[in-house]
Amino acid sequence: MKRLVDLRFILKELTRSHPRIIIRDSHTHKACHPKNFTDYDTIKHEFKFPQISGHFNFAEDVLDKWAEKEKAGGRAPNPALWWVDGQRREVQWSFEELGFHSRKLANVFTELCQLRQRDRVFLMLPRIPEWWLVNIACLRTGTVLLPGTCQLTARDILHRLRTSGAKCVVTDEFLAPLVDEVAPQCPALNCKIIVSHSNSRRDGWRNLQDLMSHVSSNHVCVKTPRDDPMSIFFTSGTTGSPKMTQHSQCSFGIGLTVNGKYWLDLTARDVLWNTSDTGWAKTAWSSVYGAWIQGSCVFVHRMPRFDTSTVLETLSKFPITTFCTAPTAYRMLIQEDMSKYSFGSLQHCVCAGEPINPEVMQKWKQATGLHIYEGYGQTETVLIAGTFKGMDIKPGSIGKASPAYDVQIVDDEGTPLSKGTEGNIGIRVKPHKPFCLFTEYTGDPEKTAECYRADFYLTGDRGYMDEDGYLWFVGRADDVILSAGYRIGPFEVENALIEHEAVAESAVVSSPDPIRGEVVKAFIVLTAEYESHDKSQLVADLQTHVKQVTAPYKYPRKIEFVEQLPKTISGKIRRVELRKREWSTKPEAE
Secondary structure, three states, X not given: XXXXXXXXXXXXXHHHHOOOOOEEOOOOOOEEOOOOOOOHHHXXXXXXXXXXXXXXXXXXXXXXXXXXXXXXXXXXXXXXXEEEOOOOOEEEEOHHHHHHXXXXXXXXXXXXXXXXXXXXXXXXXXXXXXXXXXXXXXXXXXXXXXXXXXXXXXXXXXXXXXXXXXXEEEEEOOOHHHHHHHHHHOOOOOEEEEEOOOOOOOOOOEEHHHHHOOOOOOOOOOOOEOOOXXXXXXXXXXXXXXXXXXXXXXXXXXXXXXXXXXXXXXXXXXXXXXXXXXXXXXXXXXXXXXXXXXXXXXXXXXXXXXXXXXXXXXXXXOOOOEEEEOHHHHHHHOXXXXXXXXXXXXXXXXXXXXXXXXXXXXXXXXXXOOOEEEEEEOOOXXXXXXXXXXXXXXXXXXXXXXXXXXXXXXXXXXXXXXXXXXXXXXXXXXXOOOOOEOOEEOOOHXXXXXXXXXXXXXEEEEEEEOOOOOEEEEEEOOOOEEEOOEEEOHHHHHHHXXXXXXXXXXXXXXXXXXXXXXXXXXXXXXXXXXXXXXXXXXXXXXXXXXXXXXXXXXXXXXXXXXXXXXXXXXXXXXXXXXXXXXXXXXXXXX
16 A cells, blocks of 8 residues: 555656656546545544634635746636536636735725625625635625525525625625515614626616726735634524524635535546536535635536536537536446546545435446545534545445544434444534634524534534444434334435436435324435336336345335426425324325
8 A cells, every 4th residue: 555655656756847747547548637646544644734823714725825826837727617508608717816806806895895704795696706705705804604595585695695684785686586575674784785797787786897997906814813713604594593603714615615625526637627516515515615615716607597408518618627516427327328528627526415226326426437436514614534546435435534523423312323323424523622613602602502512513413333334324213214113214215216217316314104103205206217117007117126235124115206396405305294294184094
């Protein structure tokens, strides 16, 4: 192993000095640049975050440093941000250009909007370059960013503005009317900025382009204490109102090093495309901090809705080396005829948001020659666990613990459990709480306190750790099905179902039963060729299939065929919605 690590180090140094040297995978013959190669145990043992005392600001301490390297010729000639809209319009900004534009916007915030450090800015924009500029301008001014998806309703917007006390909102001409509906009920809101390239005007709103034309590009970055609030993300709110999850300047600004360097395996030569919605923390993970910590190019496609042909064409046309999308998206992509496309630049594929089915991983590997490396984390954390380059992939496992955390399986009181025993996935927070964990649920100390048991932060997810240290996700704590004394994780049943050629997608939840208390129910989206098949026979076939693939007691006693599954903005299946629907009706005997 030592010799292998040394060889990889030499190759890494060679390609850094001589970027024209290309190494090809002996199995797939795809070009691949040796990057952060090492073995997991070495990463875990040697990994340390930089020690930051006093002040830290990502804009000054990371982005501006990359701009300096860029000017000195010390970085690959990739743009820092590369945006396309599918209609032949492109924006390519270097780190220096990002600095120029974001400083102007920072002056808009402080000089024209009178925003001060720690004031809150609510941002709702689609995937357009201005979204990234607002992110950086908030960093430069020390204002706290609150991202929101463009699919919010007026009621959602009202809750976020009133709960946060945001003083400024930045959005586009399509969402501005929704803000106007609720603005009179938000006394703290005193600045509304609209991003519009059509020169249209709206009463009570200030046009971003006009504002930036009246300010200088000279701006001195605010000195933010390392523990100052940096961003607040609203959780999805599957139970109760969405909570405000607050992160500090260091939490993501340094903490996501573990994502960018080890899981995404990025260098300054890479072009990363992450398809996440701008309202999801995953966009911060990969399309801001994780990528730019490594000096990589962030690639963005405007793509208002996920479209499989657009994704495959984009991966073929542009020099994208690293691709990140949700498991749902991979399930959609492998249903296309992928043999029509060539992925000559693609080197590394990852997914996050929910577990990915082994069958999907296998089909993607057959079509592209590439594995899908899974990552597991939350809005409250950086990467908790994942599969990293150089690790053996165990299909169905979410990988091993991130170097950032001590991850254990614990009981409801926070006591670590033995290997192979199911329990709560927890992160050790005593004697020292990791700085790359969220600060608090702002304004809700009770909810914050509920997350902790003894020495651990409980993620709310259930799982177990095998003898090799691999973690296996069972489900959300409230997703686990208790049937006639058996504990059944929905993901294992979904894995079995997806292996059947009739199943395009599935979601498994508990359903009330007068005898067993609850039973397994599967909601299934059929593939096109099976939509006209006899449904009663399909039910029998699928039940038999699950019994053969996994333990017989886990088979779905109820099956319902649906046209689509309810999903969150980020593409996660909303099992909670299906479960509520099941339990709102009276149990019936089979």
